[in-house]
Amino acid sequence: MTRLLIRGGHLLDAANSVDSIGDLALADGKILAVGEIPEGFQADEVIEADGKLVIPGLIDLCARLREPGHEHKATIASETRAAAMAGITTLVVPPDTDPVVDETSVGNLIRRRAEAAGFARVLTLGALTQGLVGEQLAEMATLKDSGCVGVSNGGRPIADTRVLYQALAYAASQDLTVFLEPVEPWLDRGCAHDGPVAARLGLAGIPVAAETAGLARLLSLVEDIGARLHICRLSSARGVEMVRAAHQRGLPVTADVAIHYLHLCEMDLGRFDSACHVLPPLRGLRDRDGLRMAVADGTISAICSDHQPHDRDAKERPFAETAPGISGVDTLLGLTLKLTDEGVLELGEALARVTSGPAQVLALEQGRLVTGAPGDVCVVDPEAEWEVEEQTLRSQGKNTAFSGWGLKGLVAAVVVKGNVVKIT
Amino acid sequence: MNARGAQLDSSGRLRHFLTLEGLKRQHLEEILDTAESLRNVAERRVKILPTLRGTTVVNLFFEPSTRTRTTFELAARRLSADVMNLDMRASSATKGETLLDTLHNIEAMQVDMFVVRHSVSGAAEFVAAHVAPHIAVLNAGDGRHAHPTQGMLDVFTIRRHKGHFPDLRVAIVGDILHSRVARSQIHALNILQTGEVRVVAPRTLLPTAVESLGVQVYHRLEEGLKDVDVVITLRLQRERMAGALLPSEQEYYRLYGLTEERLKLAAADAIVMHPGPINRGVEMDSRVADGERSVILEQVTNGIAVRMAIMTLTMGNRAAARRIEV
Numbered sequence: 001m002t003r004l005l006i007r008g009g010h011l012l013d014a015a016n017s018v019d020s021i022g023d024l025a026l027a028d029g030k031i032l033a034v035g036e037i038p039e040g041f042q043a044d045e046v047i048e049a050d051g052k053l054v055i056p057g058l059i060d061l062c063a064r065l066r067e068p069g070h071e072h073k074a075t076i077a078s079e080t081r082a083a084a085m086a087g088i089t090t091l092v093v094p095p096d097t098d099p100v101v102d103e104t105s106v107g108n109l110i111r112r113r114a115e116a117a118g119f120a121r122v123l124t125l126g127a128l129t130q131g132l133v134g135e136q137l138a139e140m141a142t143l144k145d146s147g148c149v150g151v152s153n154g155g156r157p158i159a160d161t162r163v164l165y166q167a168l169a170y171a172a173s174q175d176l177t178v179f180l181e182p183v184e185p186w187l188d189r190g191c192a193h194d195g196p197v198a199a200r201l202g203l204a205g206i207p208v209a210a211e212t213a214g215l216a217r218l219l220s221l222v223e224d225i226g227a228r229l230h231i232c233r234l235s236s237a238r239g240v241e242m243v244r245a246a247h248q249r250g251l252p253v254t255a256d257v258a259i260h261y262l263h264l265c266e267m268d269l270g271r272f273d274s275a276c277h278v279l280p281p282l283r284g285l286r287d288r289d290g291l292r293m294a295v296a297d298g299t300i301s302a303i304c305s306d307h308q309p310h311d312r313d314a315k316e317r318p319f320a321e322t323a324p325g326i327s328g329v330d331t332l333l334g335l336t337l338k339l340t341d342e343g344v345l346e347l348g349e350a351l352a353r354v355t356s357g358p359a360q361v362l363a364l365e366q367g368r369l370v371t372g373a374p375g376d377v378c379v380v381d382p383e384a385e386w387e388v389e390e391q392t393l394r395s396q397g398k399n400t401a402f403s404g405w406g407l408k409g410l411v412a413a414v415v416v417k418g419n420v421v422k423i424t
Numbered sequence: 425m426n427a428r429g430a431q432l433d434s435s436g437r438l439r440h441f442l443t444l445e446g447l448k449r450q451h452l453e454e455i456l457d458t459a460e461s462l463r464n465v466a467e468r469r470v471k472i473l474p475t476l477r478g479t480t481v482v483n484l485f486f487e488p489s490t491r492t493r494t495t496f497e498l499a500a501r502r503l504s505a506d507v508m509n510l511d512m513r514a515s516s517a518t519k520g521e522t523l524l525d526t527l528h529n530i531e532a533m534q535v536d537m538f539v540v541r542h543s544v545s546g547a548a549e550f551v552a553a554h555v556a557p558h559i560a561v562l563n564a565g566d567g568r569h570a571h572p573t574q575g576m577l578d579v580f581t582i583r584r585h586k587g588h589f590p591d592l593r594v595a596i597v598g599d600i601l602h603s604r605v606a607r608s609q610i611h612a613l614n615i616l617q618t619g620e621v622r623v624v625a626p627r628t629l630l631p632t633a634v635e636s637l638g639v640q641v642y643h644r645l646e647e648g649l650k651d652v653d654v655v656i657t658l659r660l661q662r663e664r665m666a667g668a669l670l671p672s673e674q675e676y677y678r679l680y681g682l683t684e685e686r687l688k689l690a691a692a693d694a695i696v697m698h699p700g701p702i703n704r705g706v707e708m709d710s711r712v713a714d715g716e717r718s719v720i721l722e723q724v725t726n727g728i729a730v731r732m733a734i735m736t737l738t739m740g741n742r743a744a745a746r747r748i749e750v
Contacts, residue, residue, distance in 0.1 A: 205631070271549055317523060318523070318544040320545060
C-alpha cells in the first residue's frame with residue numbers, strides 16, 4: 001500500500017469543519033492524518049497541492065454506465081475513467097441495466113468490472129421490483145447481502161400504489177434506503193415542461209403536477225410506513241416546498257437534484273435542442289431558482305450528475321424521438337463550483353453537496369476528510385479555466401448540454417482507496 | 425439549431441421555410457405580394473411559369489396528406505419544376521432506417537428542394553439542419569409545431585377580404601393544443617399586427633401557457649365570437665374523445681360548433697375559414713361551411729399561389745446568394 005502525502009493544499013470538508021491550509025497523509029487505503037502529519041511519516045509519493053483545493057473525492061448518486069446492455073453508448077471502464085478524471089471517486093448506479101439488477105449476478109458483474117477497471121468506486125442499487133416492472137418485489141435482502149447499497153426502480157414509476165406501499169415497507173424492514181423519482185406515471189407523458197416553450201414548439205408537456213402528485217403519493221406512504229426514502233431528481237419549486245414541509249414534519253426523507261436543473265431551464269430548449277431533452281423536463285426559471293435555494297438551505301442535500309451517456313444516433317433525431325439524458329460526469333465538479341461563482345452558496349457548502357451530502361444519504365464512510373475515512377481524495381486547481389467541448393469529454397457519451405460553457409476547476413490528482421489514480 | 429438549419433441567410437433572406445416564428449413583417453408581406461401577382465397566373469389559360477425549370481422538388485411525406493401534398497405539387501409544376509412524390513410511410517421509415525439515413529439517400533439523387541411533412545414537432549428544422557446546404561427545406565407540417573404555408577395562405581385570404589390587419593379581430597376556434605395550423609396562424613397574425621387574436625376552446629384543448637403566444641383566451645364561443653371579423657374553425661380529431669379531452673362530439677358541437685345563429689354574434693361581414701378537411705356537424709354546421717360567408721374553398725385556391733410564392737422566394741434567394749459568392 002502506498003503511503004501518500006498531499007502537501008500544502010487548502011483542505012476543505014465543511015461538514016467536518018475542515019477548512020485550512022495544510023497536509024494530508026494517507027496510508028493503508030485510508031486517511032491517516034489531516035492537517036498535522038505524525039512525525040516520522042515516510043511518504044512513498046508526494047503530491048504538491050500549493051494553491052489547490054484538497055477535498056473528498058466526489059460521490060455521484062446517479063450515474064448510468066450503460067454496461068451491461070448498452071455498451072455501444074458507454075462501458076464501465078470508459079465511464080469510471082471519465083468520472084475519476086473529473087474528480088468523482090464513487091459512482092452509484094441505478095439498477096436499470098440490461099439485464100436489470102434484480103439478481104445478485106448482475107450487481108456482482110458490475111462491481112467486478114469496475115474493480116478490474118481500477119478507476120472510481122462503483123456502488124450498485126438493487127431493483128425494488130422484479131424486472132423493474134412494478135408488480136412483484138425483488139429479492140431486496142439478497143441483493144443487499146451481495147453488495148447493493150440501496151434499492152430503486154431505475155426511474156420507472158410504479159403505477160400500482162399497493163405494490164409501492166409493500167415495496168417501501170419491505171425495504172424498510174430490511175433497513176434499505178429506497179431511491180425513487182417522484183413521478184405520477186399518468187401525467188408523465190411528454191417530453192418538455194408544460195409551459196410557454198412547449199406551447200410554442202408544439203411539444204407534449206409534462207406538468208409540474210406530475211412531480212407534485214408523485215411526491216404527494218410517496219410522502220403519504222413514507223408517513224405511514226416510516227421507510228427511509230431518497231427522492232431523486234427534483235425539478236420544480238413546488239416539489240421543493242413539499243420536501244421542505246416533509247422535513248419540518250420530521251419524515252425520514254432526503255433529496256437530490258441533477259446539476260443541470262440548477263443551470264438550465266425550459267428556455268434552453270431553444271429551437272428543439274435535443275441536448276436539453278431530459279426527464280423530468282427542464283422547467284421554468286422560477287423552478288431553477290427554487291432548486292438553487294433548496295440546495296443552498298440544505299433541503300436538497302446532494303447534487304448528482306444524472307449521467308446518461310448516449311451514442312450520437314440517440315440524439316440526432318427530431319426532439320421528441322431523441323433519448324432523454326445528459327452526459328454529466330465531466331462537468332459535475334465545474335458546474336458545482338460555478339454555483340459558488342454565481343453566489344448560490346459558499347464553496348464549502350457547494351462541495352458538501354457532492355461529497356458529505358450524498359455520503360450521508362447512504363451512510364457511507366467516504367466523502368469526508370477525517371482520520372480513518374476511506375482514502376478518496378480529489379486535488380483541484382479551482383481557478384484553472386476550461387471550455388466544455390463535446391469532443392474533449394472523457395465520457396464516451398458526448399451529449400452535453402453545456403457545449404461552449406467556460407468552467408473553472410481542473411482536477412490535478414485523484415486518489416481512490418489511498419492510491420493515486422493513474423490515467424492511461 | 426446550428427446556422428445551417430437557420431431559415432434565414434446572413435442577409436436575413438429566407439433560405440428555408442420552416443416556421444413563421446421569428447420572421448419579420450417584411451418577410452410576410454413579400455410573400456403575400458408575390459402570391460398576389462402569382463394568383464393572376466392561376467387565372468390565365470396557360471398556367472405555367474419558367475421560374476424553377478431544371479430544379480427538382482421532392483415531396484417527403486411521412487404522414488398522410490392529400491390536400492397539402494397536391495397543392496405543393498401543383499405549385500411546383502406551375503413553376504416548371506420536376507416533382508417527385510415520396511410516400512415515406514410505406515418505405516424506409518418503417519424498415520428501421522433513421523430519418524438521417526433516409527435524407528442522405530434522397531439528397532444523393534441531386535435534388536434542390538424538400539417539402540417535408542412529419543408527425544413529430546421539430547422534424548422540418550431537423551431536416552434543414554442536416555441536409556446538404558444547397559437544398560431548400562419547406563415545412564409542410566411538423567407535429568403540433570408549425571404549418572407555415574397554411575398560416576400564410578390563411579393570412580393571404582384574410583388580406584384579400586379584409587385588408588388592414590391592425591383593424592381586425594380574429595377568433596381561432598377549436599383544438600389549439602394539437603394544432604400546428606393554429607400556431608402558425610397565431611404567429612402570422614401577430615407578425616402582421618392584427619388588432620386582436622382570440623383562441624376559443626375548453627382548457628383541455630389549449631396549451632397550458634397559450635396566452636404566452638400572444639392571444640386572448642375564451643372558453644365560451646358566444647363570448648369569443650363577439651364582433652370578430654374572421655372566424656377560423658379547426659378540425660377536431662376523433663381520437664380526442666379517447667384521450668379524455670372531450671366528453672363527446674355532440675357536446676363539443678353544442679358548445680363550440682359554428683352555427684348560423686352563433687355567427688350572428690360576429691361582425692356583420694365576418695368571414696369563415698377552415699384549414700380542411702371539415703367535420704360537418706362537429707366543428708361547423710354545413711350551412712355555415714357552404715354559406716356565403718365561407719371562404720374555405722378560396723383558401724385551397726390561394727394555397728397554390730402562396731406556395732408558388734414561397735418556392736420562388738426561397739429558390740430565388742439562393743440563386744441571389746450564389747451570384748454574390750461568384
